[in-house]
Amino acid sequence: MNRKPSLFSRLMTGLIFLFLYAPIFVLIIFSFNNSKSRSVWAGFTLDWYDKLFHDQMILDALYTTLAVSVLAAVIATVAGTFAAIGFYNMKKRWRTPLMTVNNIPMVNAEIVTGVSLCLFFVAFFNLWGDFAHWVNGAFGLQLPEQLYLGFGTMLIAHITFNIPYVILSIMPKLRQMDKNLVDAAQDLGCTWMQAFWKVVVPEIKPGIINGLLIAFTMSVDDFVISYFTAGSSTANLAMRIYAMTKKRISPEVNAVSTLLFVTVLVLLVIINVREARQERAAAKQRIT
Numbered sequence: 001m002n003r004k005p006s007l008f009s010r011l012m013t014g015l016i017f018l019f020l021y022a023p024i025f026v027l028i029i030f031s032f033n034n035s036k037s038r039s040v041w042a043g044f045t046l047d048w049y050d051k052l053f054h055d056q057m058i059l060d061a062l063y064t065t066l067a068v069s070v071l072a073a074v075i076a077t078v079a080g081t082f083a084a085i086g087f088y089n090m091k092k093r094w095r096t097p098l099m100t101v102n103n104i105p106m107v108n109a110e111i112v113t114g115v116s117l118c119l120f121f122v123a124f125f126n127l128w129g130d131f132a133h134w135v136n137g138a139f140g141l142q143l144p145e146q147l148y149l150g151f152g153t154m155l156i157a158h159i160t161f162n163i164p165y166v167i168l169s170i171m172p173k174l175r176q177m178d179k180n181l182v183d184a185a186q187d188l189g190c191t192w193m194q195a196f197w198k199v200v201v202p203e204i205k206p207g208i209i210n211g212l213l214i215a216f217t218m219s220v221d222d223f224v225i226s227y228f229t230a231g232s233s234t235a236n237l238a239m240r241i242y243a244m245t246k247k248r249i250s251p252e253v254n255a256v257s258t259l260l261f262v263t264v265l266v267l268l269v270i271i272n273v274r275e276a277r278q279e280r281a282a283a284k285q286r287i288t
Contacts, residue, residue, distance in 0.1 A: 024261060027261075031048060031255045032046065032048075033251060048250075049255045057240060058252070068154055068158055068219055069158070069216050076158075076211075077211055080164075080165075080169075080170065081170055083102075084171050084174060087167065105160070113224075114157075114225040114229065117157045117225065117229050118149070118228040149231025151234045154231075154236070156229075157226070157229040161218070165218060166214070176282070177203045206278050210275065217268065221260075223242065
């Protein structure tokens with residue numbers, strides 16, 4: 001029999017949530033303040049949101065964030081789907097250590113991932129410079145000899161840390177799938193690719209969508225890894241907010257932070273609602 005939580009437990013839970021979210025609620029409230037003051041309420045206004053959407057630097061950062069997030073989510077979802085299927089079809093003695101390695105980026109400190117990717121790109125650029133110099137001299141080509149951190153490196157970094165989340169979202173759906181479905185489809189005349197698109201993908205579709213949403217959410221919300229891999233010519237929304245806070249904090253920071261918080265919150269609600277519905281549907285199938 002499930003015991004109801006005690007009054008003390010509920011009080012402590014409430015205090016923890018208050019401690020975590022009170023600063024965010026204050027930030028949201030003062031994004032509508034008709035004053036630059038961060039302590040005195042001077043009336044309701046939407047002027048800071050209007051100024052936000054007329055700030056070209058913020059808009060450029062928003063476009064960069066959306067472009068990186070969408071591309072990284074789509075590419076990571078495709079790569080993660082095939083990787084998950086590959087892991088699923090491996091023998092357990094190979095799958096277990098590889099899944100452990102796959103989970104490391106999710107528990108690893110982001111600053112470690114960011115610094116390591118930055119060092120990797122710098123080392124690769126040095127090797128590429130030597131290679132391009134040799135090729136240009138030997139074959140008369142015009143390959144660029146210097147590469148820099150920018151949009152491309154930030155995109156690769158986002159794809160890299162998104163793939164493990166996609167794999168982790170799809171693997172449970174693969175375990176729930178009947179292993180005989182693919183063989184049955186092939187016995188009925190389907191090629192492997194037809195069986196993949198008509199049997200495997202529909203079975204694991206909820207996991208693919210969840211992985212896509214999680215990857216998009218992680219990319220939109222990322223700062224640390226982007227900071228180390230974007231270079232000086234590219235900035236996403238999180239980096240732009242950080243740069244704005246180095247100076248006197250403008251209420252525009254409150255406005256953009258509010259929009260970013262609401263976006264991530266909506267995505268997380270969608271993900272959790274989908275997972276809850278999938279669990280209820282799976283429970284009904286087990287009962288029937």
